[in-house]
Amino acid sequence: MTGERKVTIIQYPKCGTCRAALKSLQSKGNQVVSRHIVEETPSSEELKRIVADSGLELKKFFNTSGEVYRELGLKDKLASMSEDEKYELLASHGMLIKRPIVTDGRRVTVGYKEEEYEQIWNKGKG
Template sequence: MTITIYHNPKCGTSRNTLEMIRKSGVEPEIIEYLKTPPSRDELVGLIARMGIPVRDLLRQKGTPYDELGLGEDKWSDDELVDFMMEHPILINRPIVVSDKGVRLCRPSEKVMDLLPGDIGTFTKEDGEVVASGAVND
């Protein structure tokens, strides 16, 4: 199985997700999307494959979200994607692509449905213990 993670190593959720992938026995392709952002077509394709509204991929914390007025409903999906292309920090993370699908893995345990098998229990950086099959959507 091949897995790709759009990763920010400064993000605890992203680090936890990466470690869960590794615990499954897969070494993923790691794309540090702040250094190597996806192309516009790739980003639009990921959003479509996740089946989520564009707005659901926008990150607010630690980004220029408020300064750009992105909380207002006046922006089209194309304009929101344009903002993410201009400011990749606005792309929420981690996004994981596997043979089983594509998902924004927030919380990190959402990755478990994309892995090749059960990883048992996993202890997150904050000490929270999660178990395979205990994913809340």
Template structure:
């Protein structure tokens, strides 16, 4: 049985779709609502590194104080960006998922399928897009 942890925002459709796909794989994940219980700076740094991303790639701009904080300034260090994420957790893009098979920033939501053992049946996203067929296979692959 694969373990999974999702850094989740229940107000985000992508995050809800990812959570549903994890459950469709027969896994009940640990759900961390990261806006209520933000990861530490060290945990955030590890999540980002384990996902193979740069800190800048993990920043969320839309609906955040990204611009008003001047985070588009390329001279800012990773440490400074991580400080901003720690102070404003909404700046961390979501959802991050950690399983025995890896860590991913799951945007688009079907990216989570890369780190799940398999789906138990069909799955259609909230917008109606089918991503898994009735046999549990990823659509379009």
């Protein structure tokens, strides 16, 4: 299959890292659907699918450097929470989720590393 690949980026538009990721995706010829992580926060069920598709641990999806994470004192609380409680917490506040999340419905990346984007999201070129 050739042509544009459709990907969804779940991001915060004011975030510089998210803007760089979006620009990178577009420059690689992807058709990008952008979702505002606060206005359209993924549900607990959607997050479960995203985490499963990513192959990463759930803790990788927490924005540990964010203000909300610190305000809620989650560094000390997460260890005693159940997995379902963690998903519900992430779904309750978009700013707790590490961003950007990019998915094509099969693969998922979290955060932005140009080398990773080159490998995963640039397959249609060349």
